[in-house]
Amino acid sequence: MNPLAIRTDNLSKVYRDVHAVRDVDLHVPRGAIYGFLGRNGAGKTTTIKMLLGLARPTSGFARVLEMDTRTQRIAIFQRTAFVSERKTLYPFLSPSDLVRFSRGFYPTWSDIAVEKYSRLLEIPMKRRFESLSNGNQTKVLLLLALSQGADLLILDEPTTALDPVTADEFLRVLAGDAMERGCTVFFSSHQLEEVERIAEYVGVMDRGKLLMESRLDDIKSEFRLIIATGNSLPMETSSRVLSVASDGCYCKYFVTRDAEDFAAELTRDGATVTQTASLSLREIFLHLVRKEPPCTSGNAGAIPAGSSSFS
């Protein structure tokens, strides 16, 4: 079993009367690319802040690279690169100045990487940061993170403001370099196609809770949409049936595991299973976090965190 790059136990954060993060147990294996998904306000950024010691957990604890985030913050920062959701830097400094500024903090800094990524991402290195477009400002932050030679990259919505071509190039580089260097990438994103493309592991948060955490391949092989027709079809949700929607004489079952067994049970009870379809990450995500289609009692806990891939 891989050691974990990030591990949290019952991590919670309460801001006055807002429970921003509730008992989150994250398990990010070393060397993995982990996509962290959730709607706006789901608690992703607060979780990331707690991983970096920028926010204090109300309860629970987090370990990053096997170090305690409360007491070993500086040691964590030596080996971790972070790109915040706020893509802001010193407005009067140019990217070259920012490279000079950042270089001194990291013994593992790579000027070769600066050269490579600045060319690849086509960053104007001599212009002031404030005069760059949003996309170029984001690129500068990514350049600084990638050049740091970090063991762990924590990226909060890294492709925001990037055009599709640059985003594509960035993801390709990120996946390639991370694999080459054995670096762990933990990134949050709303771009589900991006996550599907490069992530090996996925965690989904909603309303402060970690709904699901698993290997992406496992999720995609387990989650199924089963459409059945017949009389007195079951309408109850269970641990494996996340939601049921009735559409005329059809019922759509969103099944999180053992789809074949469930289809067999339906057939045995007199129903006709007309279709068993695999789902994209987008469809899975929407089913998990969408509030309420009719006849659906979409509940949390599709796959209890860590149930399959990490135990």
Place this chain on the structure above:
Amino acid sequence: MYIWKCWRDTRWFFLVFVAIAASVMPFAAFANKGGPAIRSFGAMALAETFATIVAAAAYAMGTITAIQEFTDKTAHFLFTKPRSRAYFVWASWIVGFGELMIIASVNLLSGWCVLAHYGGSPLEDFPLHPINAQSYVGPLIYAIFAYALTYSFTILFRNGLKGLGASLGVMAGFVGIADALDMRWHIQLPRPPGQIGGLPLAASNVIWIIVALLLIYGAALALERAEI
């Protein structure tokens, strides 16, 4: 590199103050047609302008050096660097302190040159003459204290205006309370840059500087524990 960045943050502001500090006494001498007025009032005018300039620079510098990371919204960038937050607090404070000392020195040097030029005998009215020394050391101690107080409040509030307002309020409020206590009950509170109890002036000055440093230490401690 962080010190270089702090210098970049404050350099225009600093240069404007240096220009004012350098030109105020020559301008006063020029406006008063030199010689006689300078001989009569030169040393006093220098002490007055010195106190005003260093106090103004202290309050402004306290705000500007402390607030940059928060106005630029770069705290998340800086405070995820592998250094303690206290390091950044002290580094930027030291840059501002250095600039404040340069402004004070430029003002003194410029004034001394003017006095020397017009006064004939500069050593008579020279600012470092023992009798007048506290006229310059006192405002300097006050400036260091005000700078530290403003810097600390700005860090605590993460807001320049609030930091400046709180600092001015505390300084003015403290003087008011001290005066009231003195008048009503004859209780004399020490106030910067005054003498503390029966201590010699030099020892009092050192204590005020130590208190100023403790304020920065407190601000660093608070920021170290703060959520960003």
